[in-house]
Amino acid sequence: MVQDSARQTPSSAPATPARALLPSILPALAVGVGAGLLLLGVSAAAEELQHVLWRDLPDALGVGRHSVLWTTAVLVATGLAVGLVVWKAPGHAGPDPATTGLDAPVLPPAVLPGLLLAAALTLAGGPSLGPENPVIAVNVGLAVWLGGRAVPRAPARSWAALAEAGTIGALFGTPVAAALVISEALTAQRAAGPRGGLLWDRLFAPLTAAAAGALTATLVARPSFDLDLPGFGRPGWGDLLAALVVASAGALLGLCAVRALPYVHGAFRRLRHPMLMLPAGGLVLAALAALGGPLTLFKGLDETAELARDPEGWSAGGFAVLAVVKLAALLVAASCGFRGGRIFPAVFVGTALGLCAHALVPGVHPAVGVSAGVLGVLLAVTRQGWVSLFTAAVLVASPSVVALLCFASLPAWLLVTGRPQMQLRADGTAVR
Incomplete structure (x- = not known):
């Protein structure tokens, strides 16, 4: 037995010496802190700005903070403001957001201020998009630009990987999510063509940047994704069945938006000008907010916590309306040109779906329903398996739910794999 073990073929990927990894620590720390x-x-x-637009101004004018009139006015005005930035800013505030994902392109420095301004206006004005995509793009552009001047011999892709890792680490308050995203990307790269080196050697610098970004966010803002749902103990067979069904339903719901994206995007593109597309999108978002209420506005993180604080606060129909309206708002905001990411709105959709399942079948534990719903929707919207599983697990902070989610991810992944993604090519066709 010992001899057989000794004769086993060693790994073909040689380990990187420590002296080759040490020089990457300081650049990774700098990029991670800066990204955070x-x-x-x-x-x-x-x-x-959100407080000014949605609290101070309506109070000063004596109108309801979330009345239909004020909601419509702010969302259309946000569309006009973002449209003006997209129209006039150098580089038109980056590429069409419907064509981008977490893997950001390297943009010229002149484009970055416009993209950052458009993202901040989107976050404040109420469209259902998060900060991740534009902030990653800005951090990547800055890291490549500044890093290329500081260390000209370093490849641009290395600086981009550090910036992506640092931003994702800061976004979730932990480097684990960044490590999972990068591991997935490295696996795809190896499928395209092996580059040698052990996985942890290649993760060393990005993980350092992710840890620096996460620690920066934790020390400054102390983010928490735990929804403080009722405690979940030992899982049973009913919990496994619930997780399988809800995750699959979430995947199917998310795929509805994925399928609709090329058509909705094409409808807005027929308006041809950002000063028409974005205000029109704001008007549609205002109509959706009138249907779903103020919880369906903004990126959705605070609103998700509000939902979770009262799992019995809405009927099954009420939760279903919130999920569908928020998904429609995400689809419209991503199609008409607002700059933002899709993860946080998708988390809201999955949470509402999971609580809908709990309201329909009280035996479905809220923690199981929410985590499985988020898992399924994120798998369809992001097509990032590890990030979907990680995000769903941290929302409920219960180790016993992880095994359920691993099983639930299997049928959900079979539903989404090979299908179009929620990302378009330049010609408007869906990426597969």
Whole structure:
């Protein structure tokens, strides 16, 4: 037995010496801290503007904060403001957001201020998009630009990987999510063509950046994704069945938006000008907000916590309306040109779906319903398996739910794999 073990073929990927990894620590720390600070700065500025638009101004004018009139006025005005930035800013505030994902392109420095301004206006004004995509793009552009000047021999892709990792680490307040995203990307790269080196050697610098970004966010803002749902103990067979069904339903619901994206995007593109597309999108979002209420506005993180605080606060129909309206709002905001990401709105959709399942069948534990619903919707919307599983698990902070989610991810993944993604090519066709 010992001899057989000794004769086993060693790994073909040689380990990287420590002396080759040490020089990457300081650049990774710098990029991670910078990425975290930029994310926090944009989020804080957008939150202050949000308070002005949705609290101070309506109170001063004596109108309802979330009345149909004020909601319509703010969303259309946000569309006009973002449309003006997209129209006049250098580089038109980056590429069409419907064509981008978490893997950001390297944009010229002149494009970054417009993209950052458009993202901040979107976050403050109420469209259902999160900060991740534009902030990652800005951090990638800055890291490549500044890093290329500081260390000209370093490849641009290395700086981009550090910026992506640092931003994702800061976004979730933990480097684990970034490590999972990068591992998935590295696996795809190896499928296209092996590059040698152990996985942890290649993760060393990005994980350092992710840890720096996460620690920066934790020390400054102390983010928490735990929804504080009722405690979940030992799982049973009923919990497994519920997780399988709800995750699959979430995947199917998410695929509805994925299928609709090329058509909705094409309808807005017929308007041809950002000063028409974005205000029109704001008007549609206002109509959706009138249908679903103020909880269906904004990126959805605070609104998700509000839903989870009262799992019995709505009927099954009420939760279903919230899920469908929020998904429609995400679809419209991503199609008409608002700059933002899709993860946080998708989390709201999955949470509402999971609580709908609990309201329909009280035996479905809220923690199981929410985590499985988020898992299914995120798998369809992001097509990122590890991030979907990680996000669903941290929302309920219960180790016993992880095994259920691993099983639930299997049928949900079979439903989404090979299907179109919620991302378009330049010609408007869906990426597969």
